[in-house]
Amino acid sequence: MSHAKLIQGYEVVIGFETHAQLSTASKIFSRASTAFGAEPNTQACAVDLALPGTLPVMNRGAVERAIQLGLALGSTIAPTSIFARKNYFYPDLPKGYQISQFEIPVVQGGEVGFLLGEEKRTVRLVRAHLEEDAGKSVHEGFIGQSGIDLNRAGTPLLEIVTEPDMRSTEEAVAYAKELHKIVTWIGICDGNMQEGSFRCDANVSVRKPGAPLGIRREIKNLNSFKFMQQAIDFEIRWQIEQIEDGHAIEQATVLFDPDTGETRAMRTKEDAADYRYFPDPDLPPLVISADWIERVRAGMPELPRLMAARFVADYGLPEYDATTLTQSKTMAAFFEATARVCGNAKLASNWIMGEVSRRANALDLGFDALPITSGQLAQLIGRIGDGTISNNAGKQVFEALWNSENADVDAIIEAKGLKQMNDSGALEKIVDDVLAANPKSVEEFRAGKDKAFNALVGQVMKASRGKANPAQVNDVLRAKLG
Incomplete structure (x- = not known):
């Protein structure tokens, strides 16, 4: 690929598997709650515990969210898809298998486009399939033993799998951020990485340019963009050192330790054959009609890339501004409300991307929780635009607006004597x-x-x-x- 950058003469190849927890109130095959933070094992019903005689029943809301993702990413939505049993034995897997999709997933193909700096990038998707989450092994507070919490068992997930299209850590993190933005924007996932709602696994390998793909190692459960950057960087350096020292890379699943900044092998990587997939006899094929897809499409919000294109067309903004302003729904709405009132979209964009964002980020505030309204910012921009105050005075007015409730721009200008001399x-x-x-x-x-x-x-x-x-x-x- 043209944008590959070499590290010590090696090309980096990265693919992603992301588990997005779907925002349904109940689990994928049972009525148990998916709410986070309950006492261990209080949200696992008979179906989740796989008690004898229980049968899974498909959650319509989970399917609807899979359709939404397919529409957002330009994927094919399979008219018929099949659930499979993925067999492995682990203490937190009550059934001894996980219900997933293998040969025919619900969402096929599609792509995620984003800007890396000023450059456009595209990552192709292989598939996105529905599956249930496993429970959780708990080690803290236990000496010489582990606890098992099955509250997560049966929580609905969409596993989103990319082609190995990424060629740098920066590109991988930018892809993950864009995917995170899309799933939260369309409301199918709350995106809370600390709570495990959005977990990324990065498949990393290195090779000499033109050589076949190298052996990959999968870094599991990266739950912050910062750790993602550190883990992939470390893994790239480690693999290159191993190869340079004459060692072969072995396919493995590794974990990232944020305390040491290193990855460590957890187990050798299984292949699909090791899981003995076969169709789940308890679940009929999932049939999605064209009508159903159209109903979902009608209820979809305007997508970030389409909104950014509209900002360029309607407000004359540069593409970079339009992409930045559509990082979140609340930021985009704040910009539109400001621009409509003040009539100067570029100035509104500059203030929102500059002073407003800087202060919001410093306090970790969303655009729905700012101490300043879009109306106040529009009034301030209007007063700079009509020459009442200078840009510098504008910053003083902004400071006062930010630190006081229901303040009026003109009253602040008057009180502080900031009017420009236009006589x-x-x-x-x-x-x-x-x-x-x-x-x-x-x-x-x-x-x-x-x-x-x-x-x-x-x-x-x-x-x-x-x-x-x-x-x-x-x-x-x-x-x-x-």
Whole structure:
């Protein structure tokens, strides 16, 4: 691929498997709650525990969310898909198998597009399939034994699998962030990585350019973008060192330890054959009609990439601005509300991407929880636009708005005496006084020294206590200096 960057002469190849927990109130095959944080084993019913005689019943809401993802990513939605049993034995897997999809998944193909800096990238998807989550082994608080919490058992997941299209850690993290944005934007997943709602597994391998794909190692359960970056970087360096030292890479599943910043092998990687997949006899094929797909499509929100394209077309924004402003639904809505009222989309974009975002990020605030409203920001931008206040004064007004409730822009301007001097007579008098007091600078300017002009502008601004309009000062000075 053209955007591959080499590390010590090696090309990096990365593919992702992401488990997105679906935002249904109940589990995929039972009525038990999916709420997070309950006491261990209080949300596992007879079906989740696989008690004899229990049968799974498909959750319609989980299928609906799979359809939404397929529509958002331009995938094919299989009219008929099949559930399979993935057999393995682990203490937190009550049935001794996991219900998943193997040969015919519900969502097939599709792609995720995003910007890496200013450059457009696309990652192709292989599939997304529905499956149930396993329970959880708990080791904290137990000495010489483990606890098993089956609250998660049966929680609905969509496993989203990419082609090995990524060629750098930066690209992998940008893909994961874009996918996270899409699933939260369309509301199929709450995206809470700390609670395990969005878990990424990265398949990493290295090779010499043009060589066949290398042996991959899978880094499991990366639950933050920061750890993802660190884990993949470490794994790339480790694999290159192994190969350079003459060792062969073995296919394995590894875990990332945030304390040491290293990955460590957990087990050698199984292949599909090791799981002895076969169709689940308790679940009929999942049939999705064209009508059902159209009903879901009608209820879909405007997608981020389409909204960004509209921002470019309707507001004349650069693509970079439009993409940044559609990082979240609340940010996009805040921008639109501001731009509509103030009538200056670019200035609104600059303020929101700059000062507003900087302060929101510092306090970890979403755009739905800001201490400033879109109406207040629009009024502030309007006052800068009509020359009432300067850009610098605008920052002081913004500071006051941010730190006080229900403040009015005009009242702050008045109270702080920030109005620009737009009275040309008063300004001309100040300019005359400054020119009379600074004959040396006037002489230097006429001798061709531009710095002298800037010095005179500074003197006028000082004499007006910053209230003169800088553009107007320039004009009056140039007229008087000839």
